[in-house]
Amino acid sequence: MYRQCLNKLHQTVKLQPIGNALCVCNRKLTLDPQSEPAVDPITIDKRDKVTLIGLNRPGSRNAVNRDMARQLTVAFLAFEQDNSSNVAVLHGKGDHFCAGYDLKELAHSESGIDEETMNHLHNVHGAMGSKFVYSNQQRYTEGPTRLHIKKPVIAAVNGYGVAGGLELALLCDLRVFEESTIVGVFNRRFGVPLVDGGTVRLPALVGLSNALDLILTGRAIDSEEAIRIGLANRVVKDGEALSFAVDLAKEISHHPQMSLRADRDSAYNAMFNSTSKKESLDYEMNHALDVVAHESIAGAKRFKDGEGRQGVAI
Numbered sequence: 032m033y034r035q036c037l038n039k040l041h042q043t044v045k046l047q048p049i050g051n052a053l054c055v056c057n058r059k060l061t062l063d064p065q066s067e068p069a070v071d072p073i074t075i076d077k078r079d080k081v082t083l084i085g086l087n088r089p090g091s092r093n094a095v096n097r098d099m100a101r102q103l104t105v106a107f108l109a110f111e112q113d114n115s116s117n118v119a120v121l122h123g124k125g126d127h128f129c130a131g132y133d134l135k136e137l138a139h140s141e142s143g144i145d146e147e148t149m150n151h152l153h154n155v156h157g158a159m160g161s162k163f164v165y166s167n168q169q170r171y172t173e174g175p176t177r178l179h180i181k182k183p184v185i186a187a188v189n190g191y192g193v194a195g196g197l198e199l200a201l202l203c204d205l206r207v208f209e210e211s212t213i214v215g216v217f218n219r220r221f222g223v224p225l226v227d228g229g230t231v232r233l234p235a236l237v238g239l240s241n242a243l244d245l246i247l248t249g250r251a252i253d254s255e256e257a258i259r260i261g262l263a264n265r266v267v268k269d270g271e272a273l274s275f276a277v278d279l280a281k282e283i284s285h286h287p288q289m290s291l292r293a294d295r296d297s298a299y300n301a302m303f304n305s306t307s308k309k310e311s312l313d314y315e316m317n318h319a320l321d322v323v324a325h326e327s328i329a330g331a332k333r334f335k336d337g338e339g340r341q342g343v344a345i
Contacts, residue, residue, distance in 0.1 A: 072087050072099035073085065075106055086123045094135075117284035118284045122273050131197070132227075185205045187273040187275070199227070214262065233246070235302055
């Protein structure tokens with residue numbers, strides 16, 4: 032699947048392979064010929080205009096190791112470049128969403144962090160990073176939790192979504208929980224810090240007080256509390272998170288995509304990048320002008336002709 036995703040990137044975007052690397056979005060992804068495992072830790076499926084990305088290490092509760100992180104990054108980039116797909120659904124194979132970063136890759140060192148692990152954490156800017164190369168001289172890295180994906184992603188969270196697994200869910204735009212879903216900053220108990228966006232995205236979603244409650248205590252919360260504090264967007268019966276998330280993704284994918292992505296991008300900019308209300312408003316307006324010309328006029332004519340009145344689905 033790893034190289035199939037890369038082939039998909041090459042097919043959907045006119046790119047030139049350079050040696051053992053593939054240039055995409057001004058990035059070159061370095062391939063390690065020894066890194067591809069016998070069983071794909073990431074699965075990809077397409078349903079209409081929805082891409083399903085599956086975390087596929089059920090025997091380890093889908094804990095993320097370096098191979099999975101590398102392939103997950105490739106999968107997200109392939110989705111981003113796939114013009115036939117509007118929304119992605121991230122889900123876990125088996126009974127759990129994700130138990131976080133595979134601590135076995137850290138625990139094998141008996142005295143301090145070994146050089147390989149230290150280089151990995153430093154170079155990839157997070158436990159789940161994947162190495163990218165801008166040139167033969169300069170290296171830069173950006174793993175899945177460092178990406179700002181340009182299209183919506185929905186997390187279907189079943190079972191445990193803890194530690195780095197919670198951080199993966201926070202990466203997504205929306206989160207669908209099952210009734211028995213449990214999430215929490217479980218890494219707190221083992222002296223492992225959040226390094227994949229948890230301290231950044233969690234306060235933005237649930238507020239600083241709620242975020243600190245989870246971060247400082249490391250306690251587990253259920254789906255009822257998660258939806259009450261705004262961490263979950265929907266709660267469904269056990270076994271139904273994936274199908275519900277796919278249906279939600281299909282609903283979102285039917286909307287005009289240019290305006291949807293512009294509004295989504297503006298909301299993220301206002302939350303994380305903007306330094307003032309005026310700057311946020313200017314960004315919103317400046318990025319809406321092209322949309323008005325390309326989508327809004329046609330949409331206004333459809334409304335004038337009677338489509339979608341009184342909120343009727345179109």
